[in-house]
Amino acid sequence: MPSKLDKLMPVVDPAITRGFKDSVHWRDTAKGDTDAFLYSRNHHNKAEESVIRALVALEGAAFGTTVSSGLAAINTLFFALLKPGSTVLVTRDTYGGTQYLLQTVLRKWGVTVKLVECNSSAAIIDALDDSIDLLYLETPSNPLLKMQDIAVLSEAAKRVGALVAVDSTVATPIVQTPLKLGADFVIHSLTKFIGGHADAMGGIILCADSKYANALTAGRETSGCQMDPHSAYLIARGIRTLELRMKQHCDNAYQLAHWLDEHAAVKQVYYPGLSDHPQHQLAQQQMTSFGPLLSFSLHSANQVNEFIEGLEVATMASTLGSVETLIGLPETTSHVECTEEERQALGVPAGLVRVSVGVEPIALLIEDFAQALAK
Numbered sequence: 001m002p003s004k005l006d007k008l009m010p011v012v013d014p015a016i017t018r019g020f021k022d023s024v025h026w027r028d029t030a031k032g033d034t035d036a037f038l039y040s041r042n043h044h045n046k047a048e049e050s051v052i053r054a055l056v057a058l059e060g061a062a063f064g065t066t067v068s069s070g071l072a073a074i075n076t077l078f079f080a081l082l083k084p085g086s087t088v089l090v091t092r093d094t095y096g097g098t099q100y101l102l103q104t105v106l107r108k109w110g111v112t113v114k115l116v117e118c119n120s121s122a123a124i125i126d127a128l129d130d131s132i133d134l135l136y137l138e139t140p141s142n143p144l145l146k147m148q149d150i151a152v153l154s155e156a157a158k159r160v161g162a163l164v165a166v167d168s169t170v171a172t173p174i175v176q177t178p179l180k181l182g183a184d185f186v187i188h189s190l191t192k193f194i195g196g197h198a199d200a201m202g203g204i205i206l207c208a209d210s211k212y213a214n215a216l217t218a219g220r221e222t223s224g225c226q227m228d229p230h231s232a233y234l235i236a237r238g239i240r241t242l243e244l245r246m247k248q249h250c251d252n253a254y255q256l257a258h259w260l261d262e263h264a265a266v267k268q269v270y271y272p273g274l275s276d277h278p279q280h281q282l283a284q285q286q287m288t289s290f291g292p293l294l295s296f297s298l299h300s301a302n303q304v305n306e307f308i309e310g311l312e313v314a315t316m317a318s319t320l321g322s323v324e325t326l327i328g329l330p331e332t333t334s335h336v337e338c339t340e341e342e343r344q345a346l347g348v349p350a351g352l353v354r355v356s357v358g359v360e361p362i363a364l365l366i367e368d369f370a371q372a373l374a375k
């Protein structure tokens with residue numbers, strides 16, 4: 001009998017195969033008739049199994065498979081579900097890599113990609129017709145924290161026979177659970193808050209119905225995007241403190257957002273926890289807190305570089321979702337692929353600063369932002 005601890009402790013096992021004692025068992029395993037471990041590209045390693053068990057439980061999923069990065073999860077999902085002639089409806093503010101994959105790669109393979117504004121259920125429902133095979137959402141969005149109503153849109157998608165996938169990376173299952181709201185798939189970059197320490201990359205695809213398990217498993221197997229056992233171990237270890245960390249990330253973001261909102265040098269704060277955020281009510285309904293991310297602009301956009309270089313606690317970095325507070329500019333992170341004009345057209349104001357709020361003591365963070373803004 002495994003003890004309770006055996007079930008909880010992640011195990012790192014770098015072996016990519018195991019010896020078989022018996023040729024019948026070996027043949028059956030190779031044919032897929034047993035679930036014994038054959039080879040690392042076909043089967044999840046032990047630490048991946050820990051990650052999957054935890055996230056399947058947290059999201060209320062029927063099936064989950066881990067891959068080597070968040071973008072690998074998105075890639076595997078698209079190639080498992082779409083074929084030439086398929087149509088995807090996607091919100092405008094999705095992650096830059098997702099947009100590139102859809103607009104540049106999948107278009108070349110005969111997939112039609114339709115873009116829609118992401119902060120209006122009416123506009124999305126309007127665009128949902130019989131031609132749509134997949135509705136792809138990302139809520140809250142990065143860096144402007146726009147939101148989509150997962151329950152309402154999932155119901156509308158079902159009426160036209162479209163599947164719904166949600167990139168829930170920014171929220172994590174501690175803050176929102178899209179499958180419970182009616183979505184068919186949820187994907188996460190495990191590199192961000194779920195791993196939580198900026199030391200391992202990974203991704204996961206979870207689904208509400210296990211009928212997609214074979215297609216997703218085959219996608220992982222043939223694209224070769226399996227997760228490295230050491231990365232999987234670090235992510236599994238990160239998950240043991242996910243709930244604790246998310247509470248602190250979100251509490252800190254709430255306090256920092258309200259403090260920035262009162263500051264004379266700050267022009268606008270983008271954060272769903274502010275009562276003047278256009279989707280504040282949806283945020284209260286759909287999420288258990290307002291999330292760990294916020295963005296803001298300064299009155300003097302040309303002083304942004306001086307401000308971010310003046311920060312001593314927060315770090316400039318091209319990622320989000322670590323225990324440290326990380327500052328990102330859209331032109332170096334989420335919208336690195338766009339020109340300044342394209343960013344303006346997407347509604348990303350010049351001089352926008354994104355903050356992935358860490359778990360430091362909040363007084364220390366506010367003191368740091370105060371001294372850097374005073375310069």
Ligand SMILES: *Cc1c(COP(=O)(O)O)cnc(C)c1O
Pocket residue numbers: 069070071072095097138142167169170189190191192201202203320
């Ligand atoms: C980072 C990120 C991704 C991509 O994840 P990687 O692990 O970097 O491949 C996808 N979606 C969102 C919202 C992200 O922040």
